[in-house]
Amino acid sequence: MVRSALRLFLAVLLLAGAPWCAAADAVVQPKGSLVIIGGNLRPSNGPVWERIIQLAGGKGARIAVFASASGTPERSGKSLVERLNSYGAKAFFVPVAVKLSGSNYQAAADDRGLAEAVRNANGAFFAGGDQSRITRALRHEDGSNTRVLDALWDMYRRGGVIAGSSAGAAIMSSTMFGRPRTVLATLKLGVEEGEEITDGLGFVGDDVFIDQHLLVRGRFARMLPAMLKKGYKLGLGIDEDTAMVVLPNRDVEVIGYKGALVLDLSNAIVHEGAFNVTNVRVSYLDNGDHFNIVTRECTPSEDKADNKLDPSRPYYREPLFTADILGNSTVVDLMSKLIDSDQPDAIGITLGSPNGVQPDLGFEFRFTRTDDSVGYQSSSMESYSIYDVRLDIRPILIRRPLYQYK
Incomplete structure (x- = not known):
């Protein structure tokens, strides 16, 4: 009787479009x-x-x-x-x-x-x-x-x-x-x-x-x-x-x-x-x-687990900025310096060619250390793990043409 009832229940679900079955399939890992x-x-x-x-x-x-x-x-x-x-x-x-x-x-x-x-x-x-x-x-x-x-x-x-x-x-x-x-x-x-x-x-x-x-x-x-x-x-x-x-x-x-x-x-x-x-x-x-x-x-790798960075002993002690945040690995370089510095934030910008699309529009990327931010450094090489840094991106206006400083 139980098996018959189960078969009937499943048949009703299938006739109704089987939403329960679909949901069950969706969570199968x-x-x-x-x-x-x-x-x-x-x-x-x-x-x-x-x-x-x-x-x-x-x-x-x-x-x-x-x-x-x-x-x-x-x-x-x-x-x-x-x-x-x-x-x-x-x-x-x-x-x-x-x-x-x-x-x-x-x-x-x-x-x-x-x-x-x-x-x-x-x-x-x-x-x-x-x-x-x-x-x-x-x-x-x-x-x-x-x-x-x-x-x-x-x-x-x-x-x-x-x-x-x-x-x-x-x-x-x-x-x-x-x-x-x-x-x-x-x-x-x-x-x-x-x-x-x-x-x-x-x-x-x-x-x-x-x-x-x-x-x-x-x-x-x-x-x-x-x-x-x-x-x-x-x-x-x-x-x-x-x-x-x-x-x-x-x-x-x-x-x-x-x-x-x-x-x-x-x-x-x-x-x-x-x-x-x-x-x-x-x-x-x-x-x-x-x-x-x-x-x-x-979770950091084994060679970093015992080398958590101490915010009270920063290595970098100057403002952090890059004019090419989209460059090769630039974002990681900037984050690595921020997590091991006395600075609250680091800023990167990006702008395009004057002949490109919307040439007057650029973007500022501001990375900020929060109470949840934490960093680890490798004990054997100069590499970092950086967790939970805040990022804000806002549009900025680029004045064209860019004049040479005199």
């Missing part, structure tokens, strides 16, 4: 892991390559290689297969790519045999290139999943690892950049659906926005308009030759050459007019640091 790489992963970066294989089950792990984003997928795929195999994997190329000559990518993406090979793999790796080619190859024109994409999700939910570099990192969130402008132009003009931003594959969940090449290209600033447009409260941006490893419990570990930024908009306030936002919280995670997406807690 995959058992797999993600390795989100900011681009330009070097062949010699053993810790990242080895972690991918370890999460896939160790030596001999079968890893499906997707070069779908590449303009030369066969060559890129072959190189990645060889690289992964050199670290102990048994990788294989998945011929689903818009630019793969002599192939029908739409037919390949719905091939049952290919989908089964992906489903039975221990992991997948997405190469860099143009992320829109990935979603074009793995989704039908109506937006529904192909068989190969469904197989990827099955593998991930079962416990497999999905790794991606550059474009392969962009697809990890539900929203990704599609055809973006420059960072400064994005601040000035904003983003629109189907243009600057579009749908990703969403492996990391619907609550986190991902961006890549972050510090080298100053892209942290372009994350903010996209996050505000889509209502994201949390953003993770990863730099080149560096990875964020996201475990099933949503713990994030940074490994590799540089680090990652965490942008928290939970209490941010947006003001009218040109891009103007206050009370963004920014943290910098260095190699070995951890961050939990659920609890929002940051």
Whole structure:
């Protein structure tokens, strides 16, 4: 009787559109892991390559290689297969790519045999290139999943690892950049659906926005308009030759050459007019640091844990300013000095070419230490971990022409 009643209850739910079932599915957390790489992963970066294989089950792990984003997928795929195999994997190329000559990518993406090979793999790796080619190859024109994409999700939910570099990192969130402008132009003009931003594959969940090449290209600033447009409260941006490893419990570990930024908009306030936002919280995670997406807690690496900075003994004792906040790693350099200084804030500005869009409009980035701000320094090298710094961005007027001082 109980089983019959349960069957009847479920049948009624299905006839009613199954909202309860949909809600239940939405909270099921995959058992797999993600390795989100900011681009330009070097062949010699053993810790990242080895972690991918370890999460896939160790030596001999079968890893499906997707070069779908590449303009030369066969060559890129072959190189990645060889690289992964050199670290102990048994990788294989998945011929689903818009630019793969002599192939029908739409037919390949719905091939049952290919989908089964992906489903039975221990992991997948997405190469860099143009992320829109990935979603074009793995989704039908109506937006529904192909068989190969469904197989990827099955593998991930079962416990497999999905790794991606550059474009392969962009697809990890539900929203990704599609055809973006420059960072400064994005601040000035904003983003629109189907243009600057579009749908990703969403492996990391619907609550986190991902961006890549972050510090080298100053892209942290372009994350903010996209996050505000889509209502994201949390953003993770990863730099080149560096990875964020996201475990099933949503713990994030940074490994590799540089680090990652965490942008928290939970209490941010947006003001009218040109891009103007206050009370963004920014943290910098260095190699070995951890961050939990659920609890929002940051934990420094072992070599920093016993070296918390003492605000009463600052190293820097002069005003902190930069005229190029979007420069290569400038934001981290400025935050590192702020957290180890006697200054309450640090200011960076950005302005564009007099021949560019809205040439009279620039932006001031003000970073402020709060009671919650904390920093750690490595005991073996000059590197910092910086947690919970306040960021306010406001538009500023640039007087043109810029005159030479006399």
